[in-house]
Amino acid sequence: MSDRVPPAGSRWGFLLVPVLSVLFVPLWASGFIVGKIATGYLDVPAVLLWRFVVALVAMLAVAAVLRPALPRGRAWLHLAVTALLLQVGQFTFVYTGLSAGVPAGLSSLILGMAPLLVGLLTPLLLKARLGPAPVFGLLIGAVGVYVVLSDELGGGFGAAVVLPVLGMVSLTAGTLYQKRFNDETPVVTSVIVQMATSLVATLAAWPFLGASPWPSGFGGWLAVGWLGIFNSAAAFALMFLLLRWRHTVHVSALLNLVPATTALVAVPVLGEPLTVQALLGLGIALVGMYVGLGLVRRRRRPAEPPDGPAGAPPDAAVGAVGRET
Template structure:
């Protein structure tokens, strides 16, 4: 229990900027090469990193239908989500607006969790998720009227894929070692991308150093790193806990886009970040009084990433 008191908060603090960086790096990457090539190199690099980790940790292999469940999760959480998100970024959807739309996924995950995963929710997480959703809306509300047309559909579809993949990961893959889970998902995603790549007629290699830097960041930091953290937090806490953290991503993306992408900083971004922080505070059960005793996801002692997880 002592270990989880510092480990989970530390990983939570690290998770938000790593996840948010995917929108920034994705916007840069899609400015240098086509979406299929971005996906291809993301999965190649992430798979190489995770295979190296697997060689050291030697985690247990999936058993039986776990292989199929991991493949389904990969198609939803990896191929589906990022194909749509990168297509939107390449079509001109701002990184901040993409993160705002993807920020709606935590609300759907939190509301669907009791129906699909038989998890009891008290008032705190529901109210916290609603406050967080309000915060991410405030951050970039003006962009919703920016005349982007049908391009906005891409991040909406990505948000639905993220919601489905998060729930599926929690429901069917929670007992698979984290490193094994990420390796199989990246391998599945790479195979799916390679299967269609020859028919798309796009260049394979990033043409500039900036393109290489962006795809390396997506593969190592945002893909391998962020998803390992996500799966660990899903295992050690709950979908609501992870959803509350994801509420902070749109505001973090908006603030990061100021120095990196040159997007202007507005009072709305600061206000939205503050509201999202309150939503996370309430959603994680840190609100004083009776709600504070309704904390979701009081989980057992963390399990090492390479170890098999016992039944709940």
């Protein structure tokens, strides 16, 4: 099995992309829901520890079958840096915020701003062209986030809302680093190196964290198992495959569905309230995201090759989250 692009007109290409796209959104959104549940059973460092352990074991099993190529030279270092940003940094901030009472839906909404932030920074760091659409989209999305925050800040978590913001910054930085240095790494190899690096970093910091490594109940084991297998190994592998088979704008459009999915699922599963003001802010933020990404796609489409083996050109990354989210 290869993670290269299937022929554009093949039956596999026609069937796999829609199926994987449908699976990707709930798997990615589940990280916020199950992450909130996991922090009720474990300390945040323990959630990270078991997430990385389970994901690493799962991907090593896949690697035993697929036998992907190993990184060469400095690629090892670049993958390690990406892992510290995308895995350790992002999820440390997100899980700490969830454990401090930040709602899962709000966390998802804040991190959902990363695609457009990547778009704004891409011309500066990756020398790609940028039109006005991502700027307008980010501004509209920021208004939506402000509307939600103005409703939620009275909920008792106050300054803790900064934590998912820092998680979003870490996600953005890791995405840009990945775009610059790790674009050609095989999917399975990339996930394995990320999880192994993150696990080593967590273990190295463990003596200073004062955390218990064990879940307080069976529900904790189920939660970390889900985070490791489905939200880490499976969701990241699906993202990488979709990015290989379609333009990055396609994946960013899917990521824009995550905040609404998370907010709606959090109501029955976590008992989080969904007020009219929160719905309004969520709607504004989603409109902003689609304005930025949708207009970029429409503008770029004549100049872009069709989805196929060549993958996305560098400027197709504008306004989109990259391979490692």
